[in-house]
Amino acid sequence: MYSYFNGIIDNTTSNSVVIDVNGIGYNIFVPNPFSYEIGKTYKIYVYNHIREDESSLYGFKSMEEKELFLKLINVKGMGPKVASGIFATGSISGIVDAINKENVLYLTKFPKVGDKLAKQIILDLKGKVDTTIEIEDDNNNIEELISVLENLGYKTSEIKKIIPMVDNSKSLEEQVKEALKLLLK
Secondary structure, three states, rough: OOOOEEOOOOEEOOEEEEEEEOEEEEEEEEHHHHHOOOEEEEEEEEEEEEEEEEEEEEEOHHHHHHHHHHHHOOOOOOOHHHHHOOOOOOOHHHHHHHHHHOOOHHHHHEEEEEOOOOOOOOHOOOOOOOOOOOOOOOHHHHHHHHHHHHHHHOHHHHHHHHHHHOOOOHHHHHHHHHHHHHHHH
């Protein structure tokens, strides 16, 4: 029904953002709501999940994220909430790599993804997900890094002090390790 919304972020919660599009506020569940700045304009690609008792919007910063999400929710036993949780804690390229290399251990680190579901994801999607998917730009990595550190309990003021010292050419995992070392000093 909807492809994307282009508007101003009005509010964020722990799992969603409210985007104002021409005076109408849409509540969209997103993997990392704190990577969106209130008052800033964003284009959010959406998936409209409709069931008999619920209608929800799930949003993504890129079309590649949305396409991978759509493939994930078609896996037996995988709903949109679990799939969204995978994006909150993993990078697109990491998820695709884990699927194509049959890395069950990587997939089971995500919330509500057990051994059985991880194997089902690999069975259903191996060879069907694009290995060339990359994160859009370095700014996305910085936003993901901030989100990961906030989820670990660090204050935004502490995080903003060390962000300039973190090498943004490294992978997200390496950036997190470097940031944690700086925060522990």
